[in-house]
Amino acid sequence: MNRKLVSKAISNIQDKYIMEAMAPPAARSDHAPERTSNMGKYENKRKGVNTRRLIGLASAACLVFSLAITAYALNLFGIREMFRTANRELPESAEPYIQQHTEAAAAADWSARITESLCDTGKILTTVTVSGGDRYIVVPTDAMPEDSVGIIGIRAEQTLREYAAAQGKELLFVGATLRHSEHLGVFEEAQRFVNGSAAEMNILLESSRSGETGGEAICKIYARDIEGNRLDLELPFTLEQVPAENERVYVPVDPDAIPGMTVGEATVKETPLGLSVRWMETVTDQEVWYNIMKVEVEGVTYREGGAVLEDDGNWYFQFSMGEGSIGDTMTVHFYDWDKVWIGDITFERK
Numbered sequence: 001m002n003r004k005l006v007s008k009a010i011s012n013i014q015d016k017y018i019m020e021a022m023a024p025p026a027a028r029s030d031h032a033p034e035r036t037s038n039m040g041k042y043e044n045k046r047k048g049v050n051t052r053r054l055i056g057l058a059s060a061a062c063l064v065f066s067l068a069i070t071a072y073a074l075n076l077f078g079i080r081e082m083f084r085t086a087n088r089e090l091p092e093s094a095e096p097y098i099q100q101h102t103e104a105a106a107a108a109d110w111s112a113r114i115t116e117s118l119c120d121t122g123k124i125l126t127t128v129t130v131s132g133g134d135r136y137i138v139v140p141t142d143a144m145p146e147d148s149v150g151i152i153g154i155r156a157e158q159t160l161r162e163y164a165a166a167q168g169k170e171l172l173f174v175g176a177t178l179r180h181s182e183h184l185g186v187f188e189e190a191q192r193f194v195n196g197s198a199a200e201m202n203i204l205l206e207s208s209r210s211g212e213t214g215g216e217a218i219c220k221i222y223a224r225d226i227e228g229n230r231l232d233l234e235l236p237f238t239l240e241q242v243p244a245e246n247e248r249v250y251v252p253v254d255p256d257a258i259p260g261m262t263v264g265e266a267t268v269k270e271t272p273l274g275l276s277v278r279w280m281e282t283v284t285d286q287e288v289w290y291n292i293m294k295v296e297v298e299g300v301t302y303r304e305g306g307a308v309l310e311d312d313g314n315w316y317f318q319f320s321m322g323e324g325s326i327g328d329t330m331t332v333h334f335y336d337w338d339k340v341w342i343g344d345i346t347f348e349r350k
């Protein structure tokens with residue numbers, strides 16, 4: 001499905017999560033800094049840390065964090081553990097639906113395997129482990145050779161380039177994506193990277209979607225060496241969609257209550273991963289509509305949400321993995337870029 005995502009799709013995030021992302025976390029030595037790529041725009045989730053000038057990395061005789069090595073040896077980097085590296089918790093209700101995988105592919109000098117997946121109507125979570133073998137030091141796709149080795153969990157006053165040379169190895173820059181298909185309906189992706197060791201990297205791929213089924217999927221592991229040569233692998237696998245426990249339709253009391261748009265019916269789905277909410281927005285004044293910066297659903301918190309332009313030419317606001325509850329009435333608050341309240345739309349259950 002060919003979908004477009006604009007700036008509105010990365011706005012509409014509630015303040016508590018914005019502040020959480022901006023606040024530098026306490027220093028830790030049990031894993032490498034988590035890094036995220038989002039639709040080709042890469043950012044370090046540790047907003048308070050400049051990844052190009054990491055300082056204060058203490059020298060150590062053992063360059064690789066022992067706990068990170070132990071965690072990898074015990075195969076602890078599944079979906080739950082990758083969430084915890086980002087100070088998040090996967091809902092307990094979703095854990096029984098985690099699929100275990102053994103699909104793997106290998107190139108001449110490196111390999112990748114899918115370890116776990118979890119899929120509902122609004123989100124696909126996939127974990128991948130990449131091994132550089134005896135040739136490569138595996139690093140995130142957005143890393144630079146002059147970055148500190150701290151980004152892969154190593155305590156040393158070295159850059160990635162220097163460390164690889166000292167080990168007699170090369171750098172391999174790696175990321176992952178799901179190949180888009182009609183039945184999966186993926187429109188946005190984000191990645192988190194955690195190195196278990198210098199030669200092993202774990203990726204959590206979060207794919208936002210609007211889909212009704214699971215089915216066949218292909219995870220593309222895209223890699224390049226320091227010369228820029230592409231060294232990609234593809235991993236076909238099957239997704240089993242988590243069943244929706246409850247699906248409800250809501251009708252707006254006043255569809256034109258917010259200037260710049262007319263709102264359609266809203267669909268609310270409950271799955272073990274949380275609440276998924278979606279409604280259509282017909283734009284009547286684009287400039288006024290673009291002025292909507294944040295959307296809050298009363299009684300619900302969510303991390304990611306926004307407006308998506310779909311193939312039918314319509315905009316849909318949606319989010320998934322919401323926490324909270326929605327009764328027979330759903331009240332939605334709209335704010336502009338100055339965080340000034342614009343107005344509310346009330347939806348009533350159909």
